Amino acid sequence: MRIDYYLPPIHLQPVAHHVRRARTLGYDGFFTAETSHDPFLPLGVAAAIAPSLELGTGIAVAFARSPMVVAHTAWDLAAASGGKFILGLGTQVRAHITRRFSTAWAAPGPRLREYVRALRTIWSAWQEGGPLLFEGDHYRFSLMTPFFDPGPIEHPAIPVFIAAVGPHLARMAGEICDGLHVHPLHTVRYLDKVTLPALEEGASAGGRDPTDVAVAAAVFVATGRTQEQIATARDNVRKQIAFYASTPTYRSILDLHGWEIGPRLSALARRGEWDAMAALIDDQILDEVAVTGPSDTVGGLLRDRYGNRVQRIAFYGAGPGVTPGLDDDDWMAIIEAINS
Secondary structure, three states: OEEEEEOOOOOOOOHHHHHHHHHHHOOOEEEEOOOOOOOOHHHHHHHHHOOOOEEEEOOEEHHHOOHHHHHHHHHHHHHHOOOOEEEEEEOOOHHHHHHHOOOOOOOHHHHHHHHHHHHHHHHHHHHHOOOOOEEOOOOEEOOOOHHHOOOOOOOOOOOEEEEEOOHHHHHHHHHHOOEEEEOOOOOHHHHHHHHHHHHHHHHHHOOOOHHHOEEEEEEEEEEEOOHHHHHHHHHHHHHHHHHHHOOHHHHHHHHHHOOOOHHHHHHHHHOOOHHHHHHOOOHHHHHHHOEEEEOOOHHHHHHHHHOOOOOEEEEEOOOOOOOOOOOHHHHHHHHHHHHO
């Protein structure tokens, strides 16, 4: 497995420190997410400081940006990183697209499929020097003059990953994408029963080998050196699980397990009762979703749970500088245990 360092939501100034730390500790990739900061800018910093690291967005919100804008940014990052940039895209939910980004909403599956096709058409025009022509239901591109054409690069085959919760987007990933980002709110059972079979179906429909599609999973990890530290970490993870599980988008995961807490979590979220939400995440749910263990064994637990299922793994809400009680030596040992 490749092990990815996920940058916490911070301003640009301390990014260089995190990049150097990721390289020193033995991470394979350096990824960003679109939360309270731009997901692309830190990767330019990372490309200049640590050319050995793979870089990626996990994820950037597609529908908040024109495919042309994303195509330019990805092209520059691919060139700067020597072909080590992975473009991860996600759809977001309707309220955020229309009310936070103030952009139009449409059926996300067909629109994202068209988005990926548009990106590859644009990149092909730049690399091969031909005319730009793309006609879809949501996007149309027919103008590319030399002044705005960045020209070919050494590594033009930019991998595109998409985030998927339900089976529809997992099938799409298998059919047309290079990888799939698994949301941290998942279980092994959901991967085995829903996500991975859907990816394999998509790959079959596209005449592809499923092993050509990488699966990247962000995983809730509750660890520490002492039982007190582990208990604190578990309480923090409960809050994170409750936050995500309150959103109807993730209801299919709860339904698979028969966890009838979704409506109650949603009601509590509307009232802002965050502590009460965490109390609904019992130990059974927590242990199905998260990996818990002392720092000297949690690496092996992660390897055993995910080693035959995913190709990339990241510690969601945990890591150097984020998890109290652990230092860099602990994280190096965890990484070594996963790779052993």
